[in-house]
Amino acid sequence: MLAQELREIYLKFFKERGHSVIASASLFPEDDPTVLFTSAGMHPLVPYLLGQPHPEGKRLTNVQKCVRTTDIDEVGDTTHLTFFEMLGNWSLGDYWKKEAITWSYEFLTSKKWLGFDPDKLSVTVFAGDKDSPRDDEAADAWRSVGIPDERIYFLSKEDNWWIAGNTGPCGPCTEMFIEVDEIARCGSDCRPGCNCGHFVEVWNDVFMSYRKLEDGSYEPLKMNSIDTGMGVERTLAMIQGVPTVFDTEFFIPLIEHVKELSSREEFTEEDNRLIRIIVDHVRSAVMIMADDRKIGPSNVEQGYIVRRLLRKAIHSADRLGIGQGFMNSLAEIVIEMFKNLYGEVERNKEFVMTSLTAEEAKFRKTLNKALRRFERIYEETGNITGEDAFLLFTSFGLPLEMTRELAEEKGIEIDMNEFTRQFEEHREISRTATQGKFKGGLAEHTEQIVKLHTATHLLQAALRKVLGDEITQNGSNITEERLRFDFTFSRKLTQEEIEEVENLVNEVISQDLEVTQEFLPYDEAIGKGALAFFKENYGETVSVYSVGEFSMELCGGPHVKHTGVLGKFRITKQKSIGAGLMRIRAIIED
Numbered sequence: 288m289l290a291q292e293l294r295e296i297y298l299k300f301f302k303e304r305g306h307s308v309i310a311s312a313s314l315f316p317e318d319d320p321t322v323l324f325t326s327a328g329m330h331p332l333v334p335y336l337l338g339q340p341h342p343e344g345k346r347l348t349n350v351q352k353c354v355r356t357t358d359i360d361e362v363g364d365t366t367h368l369t370f371f372e373m374l375g376n377w378s379l380g381d382y383w384k385k386e387a388i389t390w391s392y393e394f395l396t397s398k399k400w401l402g403f404d405p406d407k408l409s410v411t412v413f414a415g416d417k418d419s420p421r422d423d424e425a426a427d428a429w430r431s432v433g434i435p436d437e438r439i440y441f442l443s444k445e446d447n448w449w450i451a452g453n454t455g456p457c458g459p460c461t462e463m464f465i466e467v468d469e470i471a472r473c474g475s476d477c478r479p480g481c482n483c484g485h486f487v488e489v490w491n492d493v494f495m496s497y498r499k500l501e502d503g504s505y506e507p508l509k510m511n512s513i514d515t516g517m518g519v520e521r522t523l524a525m526i527q528g529v530p531t532v533f534d535t536e537f538f539i540p541l542i543e544h545v546k547e548l549s550s551r552e553e554f555t556e557e558d559n560r561l562i563r564i565i566v567d568h569v570r571s572a573v574m575i576m577a578d579d580r581k582i583g584p585s586n587v588e589q590g591y592i593v594r595r596l597l598r599k600a601i602h603s604a605d606r607l608g609i610g611q612g613f614m615n616s617l618a619e620i621v622i623e624m625f626k627n628l629y630g631e632v633e634r635n636k637e638f639v640m641t642s643l644t645a646e647e648a649k650f651r652k653t654l655n656k657a658l659r660r661f662e663r664i665y666e667e668t669g670n671i672t673g674e675d676a677f678l679l680f681t682s683f684g685l686p687l688e689m690t691r692e693l694a695e696e697k698g699i700e701i702d703m704n705e706f707t708r709q710f711e712e713h714r715e716i717s718r719t720a721t722q723g724k725f726k727g728g729l730a731e732h733t734e735q736i737v738k739l740h741t742a743t744h745l746l747q748a749a750l751r752k753v754l755g756d757e758i759t760q761n762g763s764n765i766t767e768e769r770l771r772f773d774f775t776f777s778r779k780l781t782q783e784e785i786e787e788v789e790n791l792v793n794e795v796i797s798q799d800l801e802v803t804q805e806f807l808p809y810d811e812a813i814g815k816g817a818l819a820f821f822k823e824n825y826g827e828t829v830s831v832y833s834v835g836e837f838s839m840e841l842c843g844g845p846h847v848k849h850t851g852v853l854g855k856f857r858i859t860k861q862k863s864i865g866a867g868l869m870r871i872r873a874i875i876e877d
């Protein structure tokens with residue numbers, strides 16, 4: 288059985304049992320700033336698990352693309368993946384434990400469906416604690432389908448309780464494991480969940496019956512729901528009887544391609560670990576970038592994860608002697624594999640490809656320098672401090688995690704507090720330095736001045752869109768009442784041009800775009816298209832402010848967090864202040 292058949296029969300099984308098939312949601316959780324990625328099929332369904340009616344009814348099923356980064360540093364072994372697909376079925380206040388367990392058992396063991404040997408199936412159920420009783424109802428349901436007591440394991444919250452994040456809908460769960468004869472038990476207390484590989488978890492049925500609150504307490508939900516999740520890659524490996532997920536059709540073509548590119552004959556265990564890192568990381572980064580949110584590598588949030596994945600893949604490829612461009616050819620394979628399932632993958636192909644090329648070129652340019660610097664620091668001082676890690680991050684773009692890993696190989700643990708302190712300190716210095724340049728204004732930081740400061744960035748971006756990229760800032764001044772902006776341009780703007788600029792700025796204000804700050808090496812910031820004004824005064828690392836995709840400038844801030852707070856933008860005056868120089872005054876009105 289191949290992956291596509293597994294997806295199809297899973298959905299068919301639950302469709303036949305009254306479930307509506309819903310689409311996979313984005314990898315970027317909506318309205319949930321507490322997590323970076325959709326990490327399970329239930330994630331987009333949280334409001335419905337809490338009681339809101341779902342438009343498709345009370346029984347749902349789907350295939351959800353997921354990313355989990357908690358074990359990112361474990362990738363390279365034979366089991367961990369960052370991107371994976373999850374099959375799921377949900378009952379929103381409808382059927383309960385008995386039906387969920389009976390169907391799970393039928394789908395796993397019936398010859399008509401997956402046909403696993405029932406004797407190879409073991410399950411775990413919740414042992415009970417002060418928050419919730421022992422789950423005898425689930426255990427009884429397993430007994431009634433024929434699972435003997437010796438294959439029903441009662442485990443604690445650590446193993447048998449599911450929640451996405453820290454708060455929200457949650458409850459005891461029951462996990463299903465297939466025994467792999469080829470992998471010996473690790474000892475007499477080998478059991479499902481011990482992670483030795485003898486028992487492989489394929490499915491988890493969660494009995495959502497509580498809501499965990501901020502104070503750590505559990506409040507019963509008004510309705511009980513079922514949330515199940517079955518990992519496609521892992522289950523497929525079990526069905527196909529292959530030892531690992533990397534032996535399934537998801538990874539075989541990627542691994543073969545990497546091996547060809549490396550032009551080696553023999554691969555050591557360490558080489559194979561690097562290969563698994565490359566294929567997992569590129570696959571994940573491609574799927575993240577292919578999402579309609581179009582987030583490429585950056586130094587913040589999801590973009591930083593993309594950068595981390597790609598840079599680790601490049602470093603690993605380097606160690607295997609693989610040359611430039613390998614990520615794009617791997618991405619072609621990934622895109623081909625997923626384009627018919629997830630329309631966005633084809634839609635955003637160009638964005639993915641250009642982002643990969645740019646990131647690889649950028650990182651390869653500095654990687655060797657970074658590694659040489661790392662070695663030099665180590666040789667000279669016998670240590671890698673938090674400050675060194677910060678320098679390698681800001682000046683060479685070496686992800687912190689890579690520095691930590693390289694240090695670990697030398698038996699050094701990096702002082703994270705020192706790294707964070709440097710980061711904070713730098714933020715302060717960069718802010719102060721730039722503020723000094725804005726004479727008369729920004730040091731005061733009043734709300735109105737901060738708003739006008741953001742408006743100045745929007746004005747510059749709008750002017751460039753309307754008049755062309757050749758216009759550059761020549762000076763700026765802000766008071767409580769107005770902003771003043773000088774720029775290179777040789778004539779007055781027409782009334783239409785003024786209106787167009789105003790409209791563009793007001794549109795961005797009405798879109799309430801987020802204003803974000805990141806720290807980048809100067810060259811990298813400029814390479815990304817950030818506008819710089821005080822060229823000679825910037826240090827190696829600069830602070831960059833972006834307003835959505837609309838504006839990006841080197842600047843120490845401060846700025847508003849969202850453009851929506853600015854009010855209405857209006858240009859009040861323009862005049863020529865010398866050959867090729869124009870001055871605009873503008874205000875924002877409530």
Ligand code: SER
Pocket residue numbers: 326327328329375449491492493514515516517
């Ligand atoms: N949410 C549960 C899990 O991810 C079941 O889908 O394991």
